[in-house]
Amino acid sequence: MADIVIEGVTKRFGLVEALQRVDLTVRDGQFTVLLGPSGCGKTTLLRMIAGLEMPTTGRVRIGGVDVTELPPARRDVGMVFQSYALYPHMTVRQNITLGLGLRGLPAKEITRRLEQAVDLVRIGPYLDRKPRALSGGQRQRVALARVIAREPGVALMDEPLSNIDAQLRSVMRAELLRIHRQVGMTTIYVTHDQEEAMSLGDRIVVMNFGKVEQTDTPDEVYSHPRNGFVASFVGSPRMNLLRLDLPPGADRIALDGITAPVPPGLGRLPETVLLGFRGEDIRPGEAAAGEAGVSAVIDVVQNLGAQTEVHLRVPDGQEIILRRPHDEGGWTEGARRALAIPAQHIHLFDAASGEAVGGGR
Template identity: 50%
Template sequence: MATIGIDGIRKSFGAVQALQAVELLVRDGEFLALLGPSGCGKTTLLRIIAGLETQTAGRVRIGERDVTDLPPRRRGLAMVFQNYAVFPHLTVFENVAFGLRMGKAPKDRVQRQVERAAALLHIEPYLGRYPAQLSGGQRQRVAVARALAVEPEVLLMDEPLSNLDALLRLEMRAELKAVLAEAGTTTIYVTHDQTEAMGLADRIAVMQAGRIEQIGSPAEIYHRPGSRFVGAFVGSPPMNFLRLPVRNGAAALGDLSLPCPPGTAAEVLLGLRAEDLSPAPPGEGFAFTLRVAEPLGSHVLLTGSAANQPMRAVVPYEAEGVGEGFAPGRVLHLRPHPGRLNWMDAESGRALEASR
């Protein structure tokens, strides 16, 4: 296996800066997700690592080797794309064996590696079939098996599950996590789907406008976002942000006085996850005016406003003080979990360091 080092990678397309001095270190055997909206530069970065795109500046390292100027075939990596990219005229066995045969591997190694990869992906019964005889999920398993069969130092995956339906995507996500954990291959996974990134990755690098906004574990990214962008992009519903006045070192929210980090300006952004709010008696929380209630089985998603700003809250269906009275215009009282407050600069949107 190998580490991956990205040192000051820049990429320009004419006047457009697609990547701006990206620095990143992926650890040996780590599964790292590049997460961000369309156009943020995540696929461009992946293609530069693969050698399919040439950077404007910067270096790429795999293990101890500087691979910046090496062609893809000499970088010791494999790639799985969004489309299945399987050969329709070859059987599943020959598809999985393709990379090994191109590398002129001995027949016994080809047989051994194909069987091992097929067992990992549970496609042994289909080795004699052609891709047209497989479902979409089975074809994607073939593509992953082909990549793993060559035992690459690095596996690069570009939104490999996006063409599958929701139920199959859920199944494949669980399978993929188990397979890659067993294989121990250093993996970079590009996605715009936060659920995939949160469920699969050891760490997530959230990208925006050609830069990495934040790198951290899924829990860190979710509970302690480094900026308003990260908090709004990761999570469903997105994190709530309330712009609040600060007096004597505390932010005023209804009947609550919430201590702010030292040196906070006269106005601050308070970030709150919807599930970190709970019903409270009047006088012990802040007023929330309900606009829409969406029962979702075990809980209810409430959409409304607080401090004249939009807000969402998730509460248990039988929460005390809520009941089944979800008439629009109803005023509830909520209070935040004290350990889940995220303070951010009102101007830059960056997390205040003292709150992290």
Template identity: 50%
Template sequence: MAEVILSQVRKRFGAVDVIHGLDLHVRDGEFLALVGPSGCGKSTLLRMIAGLESVTHGSIGIGARDVTELDPKDRDIAMVFQNYALYPHMTVAANMGFSLEHRGSPKAEIAERVRRAAEILGLSQLLERRPRQLSGGQRQRVAMGRAIVRDPQVFLFDEPLSNLDAQLRIVMRGEIKSLHQRLRTTTLYVTHDQVEAMTMADRIVVLNAGRVEQVGSPLELFDRPANRFVAAFIGSPAMNFIPGRCTAEGFAAGGVLLPLPAESGAAHAGREAVYGIRPEHFERCAAGEGLPAQVMLVEPLGSETQLVLRLGDAQVIALFHERLSAAPGDVLHLRPKGHAAHLFDARSGVRMVAFPDPVEAAVGMPRVA
């Protein structure tokens, strides 16, 4: 295991900069997820750490070594790709042990490492099969096994679950997380799926156009997003954004007055801003109370109901942890939970204030002694 340190790393393709002077410290034994929209530079960054892309400027350190100019084989890393990259003519055992054989390791050592990795991943009964005889999940396990047998300092995962169906992705992300908890090998994991990042990572790096928007634990990013971009990217369904103006009475937006703590409204009175509220932070109330919202679309999810609503001039999504017998055209009375709201500057998108800052109150979690 080893820490990974990136210092002022830049990457340029021709005249186009795709990574802009990025600094990052991945702790020893940490599971760090890199997330962001397509084209943000997350896979390019991972490939630079692996040595598959050159670094235009800056340095990359793994452990005590500067590996910026080293070949991939000399970096003591193992990478799991999106497409598995298995040799179709080789057995599972041969695929898993190929890198060790290529390095000239003794056959007995290769066999023992393959056996241990197969046992960890539940592949012991499949060692003589070939990739075409395996399911997608089994192929992914083989790709992971090939990485494990190398016993590297760092694991690199490049969107490894994107080719799997939804149910298998859930199973495999649990297996990858369990594997990390067992091996405690430093892991960098690239994904466009923020749910994967939230459920698996110790910390998340949110990238946008080659720059870091925020680094933090999943709950830190969810409860205290640094700006509107992070707030929109983290959380499913995404946060609602309602433009308007702060007043001493509350947040005025398109004919409705949304709740703000009195001190916050007074402090920012007259300032244009964007009110952020997550779908799960609406509560229903009796007619005559709260704010009237017209139902536009009903999406039943079994134990939950998701509604698209017209609230004043804004369209919002509300998520209720119950079954509702609502239909398009109905009017519901809602109240945003003001303590869970956020204010973002209308121009810069930077978060002005969140109510409250403590995670426990924002999500209604009791503090554990």
């Protein structure tokens, strides 16, 4: 069992606190994605699991064993780097099998693993080439084959597709999913690309400033973001967040052009809230009871082919962006529109703390 448990891990580089008390459990066989903006500590956390970085405080356990003090070679972990890290003077075959030979596996077993890995990533025709004679996508497949052939309990991948062009990236994503289903390695995959995270992860760990903001399935992260950061980071276009100043002690939201019900039993609202909703969740028209209602003037309408992107402004000037089906009428620049947001799609956050009001439900 190669489940991974991170307990209270902190990492300081001088004055920089790259990780601030991170707790995380990854179950055996899961595909977990670490998602967050550049500099939030994803690589540091991954390197700590690999043993390439020591935590300042906290423990790392793999398969029930405390590996915090163990060097990389004594952890059952394989890593794929963004830069591929292939040996340029060796052939593809040598790159894949070198580590197996060093670990003293019998020749027959090495051949079996080579053939299986090469089959999985489909690089059979290139075995005798050197990396420089391969495209970026092919090199990345070789790096992947090298990890698969090691048959580690845990595979760690740090933005492995970021040097590959956009079209091939979506092909490789599908390949990664197929390989994961076939091999079933516990996988931790780092990306700053929310679309990649949504499409790959069984679970997504959203990080910001060295902290874990939310760990959930892609659906939960998308539908029930726990705070304003997660709401604005996941989804394209991002969730609309309208900043609303309320009178002290308010128990309802009724402002110029904006009304919203609040979760029953909540009592007083924070003085500044963020009202969040996604463009695909609105219904054009007046709000019914229990729905939120927003009145806005259409600023710009862009034709994106299958969809129309509409930019609107509410009375105090804040912007709303909606993507709507291209055959939906009524999106005319300069017109005023009423938008209704059904109760289950209303998100409320405390603007001061960022936390979801009423637990994000």
